[in-house]
Amino acid sequence: MSLDLKTKLDKELKDDAEIRNLWLEGIHNRDHRQTFKKINEFYDFIIVGAGTAGCVLARELIYNIPNINILVLEAGPPNIQVNDIMRSPCAYPSVSRTIETDWGYYTENQKMPGIVDPTKEVLNKGINYSRGKVIGGCSTVNAMIYTRGQKADYDLWAAQGPEYKIWDYDHCLEAYKAVENNTRKSPDEEFKKYHGFNGLLYVQDGQNDFDDIIKDVIKVAKNLGIPYNNDFNGVRQNGVGRYQHTMKDGKRFSLADGYLTDALKKVETYPPSKPFDIGSPHGLSDNAAKFVAVNVKSFAHMLNIIWDEEKKDENVAIGVKYFYDGRVHKSFIAPKGEVIICGGAFNSPQILMLSGIGPKNNLEENNIKVRKELPVGRNLFDHPSCCITAKVSVPNSTSTSQLHYSSSGLELGMFYKGDIKGKVPSQEHFLDERPDIQFHASTNLLDPVARANAKSGKKNDVLTLVSTLNLPSSVGHLELRSSNPFIHPKIFLNYYEKPDDLYLMMSSLKLSREIFKQPPLSTVWGVESDVDKEMSDEDWEHYIRKKAFSSSHACGTVKMAPESKGGCVNHRLQVYGTKNLRVVDASIFPTIPAGNLNAPTAMVAWKASILIEEDYKNKA
């Protein structure tokens, strides 16, 4: 940060602090005079985080388990702020960078030995890492691409032991179909095998015709021998084609829109024969009825789990402590209840660690008492991306399509296998049915470095080809920086620690360069890329590290696996060494699926709801 910016920020923070003190004084004053006192509320289930997973879970539990009540805590604002501007797909690039609805994560700088020349040290500079902090979580801010990964991804999860069979592809496919409401017109029989039409998550095919230049990218891809694929979520993933999107009528459709909205419709009292206790709608009383409903609190930041101190050795979760409207609140679970953490891949591990569950050293460094030692925060998977941007000398239709509300600029996708030696992939790679590269072509400027430096109005005379490593071998981790629940953990992405990752990315970028050189892109459009010169492998490594950005697909940090294999939760997503505590979100993925993660997370939550329901009904 430049000195000028730092001085400006320091001044702003000082001014803010003055107002914050006035606000605190107001809270103090109010609560001394307030006649309604803070009460300890009781719920059957407390769900922490109203993101992709939390929304699905709340809806499935409230409708499937009779007479329960649920508290959903969300640190971010309500999604009534998510107006039609935020729902317009063309607004996606700004929506995911909105300070009010983002956690503001920044990853750690990492030095490591180079891959091409291990005698030289290379730097992975820290990057901004978007995470939705709003009702709907990342599904409210994401790029809306609907893909699920490949059959082999889930069969790998299931291979961890006989009890993990419930996570094989066939079982997961059933859940995908249950969640999905696909609106493809006249789907054929093949399509119907893989898609659902009655779920609450709307999925639609792209609405617009492609830009002319994007049509030409498809032509080039076909000329290179890349097969056309009209369903990346069908029998095979490889090929070039059009993405499906989580949209309805051309607008963003989040899991909050589909699931939480529906969950909130259910409001009853139980038992009907008893009077409703006006003073404490969520109290635990034998003499009064309770609300059978989902109670959502936004701007409610969970601090840590409350444990039963009388059963110290058993680590029994009995409630949660959270910061809300300037005060610390406590909510508890009723008998048979559970605390379910759905905070996402960075926050769920942080919450566990703040509650004493995690790696011993890191907890002790932060003066947190260790209740259960588990490798929480390890196994951080992500999909690293990189792109090549080309200037386009012939005007294309970008500006009009960008203004079209139903275009996110990410309509064309391609999946293929990279070459492990870093060469341009060949026909054989394009036909491989375990692709490890995902590719987008866009007329938006997606390179974060170039974007930051672009002069306004000049952003769109470009063609960007993005490559993403979908099955990376390098694994990162996160650790607590502080026991302060408002301070972000340290995130180490560890991109390109393993040689295969670097060479696969190199291979894909070389293919992008070839695509730019092909007619009609080179002849009709005058496409000129920024990496036209000859580049050594070392140059490529430098380029890839410098331009690295994330697809925002963090996962795996509270791994579902046997405890002896580094697991933190079992196959039913219960946290080892604890009672009444589960984690349900992208952090439980044992390995990363080879596709975008919104749909897989919703799928996991839907399956989790069945496991929770079974366990609830089996409790005495």
Ligand SMILES: Cc1cc2nc3c(=O)[nH]c(=O)nc-3n(C[C@H](O)[C@H](O)[C@H](O)COP(=O)(O)OP(=O)(O)OC[C@H]3O[C@@H](n4cnc5c(N)ncnc54)[C@H](O)[C@@H]3O)c2cc1C
């Ligand atoms: C910019 C961006 C683009 C993406 N593009 C795509 C895409 O095109 N397609 C796709 O499939 N996937 C995409 N993803 C990824 C996908 O959306 C996420 O992987 C998925 O939504 C994760 O779901 P989750 O439930 O695990 O976490 P989240 O959706 O992040 O939900 C976690 C929720 O918990 C809340 N929370 C966290 N801590 C606390 C706390 N202490 N107290 C209370 N609440 C808390 C958070 O505010 C958040 O609302 C994208 C993600 C981003 C950020």
